[in-house]
Amino acid sequence: MSLWSNIKGIFTGGQEKEKTVTPALRPLSPRKKRKTGHFLLMFLLVFIALVMVSETTLAIINFFFWDSQSVGSFVVPIAVMPVIAIALTGIIIWINNENNKLANKFADAFERLSHGEFGYQLDVPQKGQFKSLFENFNKMSKELKSIQTLKDEFIHDFSHEFKTPIASINGFANLLLEGGLTEEEQRQYLKIIADESSRLSHLSERTLMLNRLENQQFVGEVKPYRLDLQIKECVILLERDWSAKNLSISAELPAITFEGNSSLMQQVWLNLLSNAIKFTPKGGEINLTFARFDGFFEVRVADTGIGMSKEVASHVFEKYYQGDSSHSTRGNGLGLAIVKRIVTLSGGDVFVESRENVGSTFVVRLPG
Numbered sequence: 001m002s003l004w005s006n007i008k009g010i011f012t013g014g015q016e017k018e019k020t021v022t023p024a025l026r027p028l029s030p031r032k033k034r035k036t037g038h039f040l041l042m043f044l045l046v047f048i049a050l051v052m053v054s055e056t057t058l059a060i061i062n063f064f065f066w067d068s069q070s071v072g073s074f075v076v077p078i079a080v081m082p083v084i085a086i087a088l089t090g091i092i093i094w095i096n097n098e099n100n101k102l103a104n105k106f107a108d109a110f111e112r113l114s115h116g117e118f119g120y121q122l123d124v125p126q127k128g129q130f131k132s133l134f135e136n137f138n139k140m141s142k143e144l145k146s147i148q149t150l151k152d153e154f155i156h157d158f159s160h161e162f163k164t165p166i167a168s169i170n171g172f173a174n175l176l177l178e179g180g181l182t183e184e185e186q187r188q189y190l191k192i193i194a195d196e197s198s199r200l201s202h203l204s205e206r207t208l209m210l211n212r213l214e215n216q217q218f219v220g221e222v223k224p225y226r227l228d229l230q231i232k233e234c235v236i237l238l239e240r241d242w243s244a245k246n247l248s249i250s251a252e253l254p255a256i257t258f259e260g261n262s263s264l265m266q267q268v269w270l271n272l273l274s275n276a277i278k279f280t281p282k283g284g285e286i287n288l289t290f291a292r293f294d295g296f297f298e299v300r301v302a303d304t305g306i307g308m309s310k311e312v313a314s315h316v317f318e319k320y321y322q323g324d325s326s327h328s329t330r331g332n333g334l335g336l337a338i339v340k341r342i343v344t345l346s347g348g349d350v351f352v353e354s355r356e357n358v359g360s361t362f363v364v365r366l367p368g
Contacts, residue, residue: 119145280305
């Protein structure tokens, strides 16, 4: 093959009919052509910029120094400029390639998230513009993983909580349909069905309420009102329950003005009082007290009930957690979770102090 054919092959992309091509003159691939073109364009821009900077520098020096010898000592020789331009071009391209790699990693990470790979973490660079971007992505990914975990747990726990009462209703309903039962047995089975139906209704209502509370960041309408009167009203509303167990209730509550959402706070006191009544044996006591501190105040709901262990107390505000699995005292594990969420939204805190077979004291701290 002639030299002219080789040269022609370079410009025509090597599409000559001849099959033999000299390796040294093999046409560049499209990718290499693009890279070469980018390098030459960048080199040209950098070289022009250097020339302009040099000319500007020369003009400034000429303005302040009229000695041509002094000017010559400051001006970069024109022969050195291509070398400097090549070096600067290489540095710029390297920085650009590193940024492209990080950008590709970031895009790939988002692609993983879009396919449900929650919790995926990026290696955060030590410095640079991508550092904070990668850190925020990792935080977002962890939050999404946490939300997914909560969702899975909610579905599992909710389905489990529904399964038990539905099975009871179905079982006792079938026994009633079979017949052959005494009147006393029929009443007993019907009562169980009614109780389990009520439990399902309460579970649905409290689940919806807790779900709504977990998805809001503010308590809604806030206004000052008498908190002590509200607590006393809640005691009256539950009179039938604590009277049936012959419980003694005392309330040492001075006039308390609190700025909050009264309807939500009512749920706090009803849940805490119902909890105390349920776990306090007949003839026991429930005591409500108030204390004020610098910047906040406390309302304490104490009972002489069965109490709880440290292990139970550490989980008692979690959704669906039930420290006592006996049928007679078991709830749906949502009441105290609702209390915790409402108090938190109100800017306060709630915790429990308890001893087994002695009693429990739930402490609600609110700003005021």
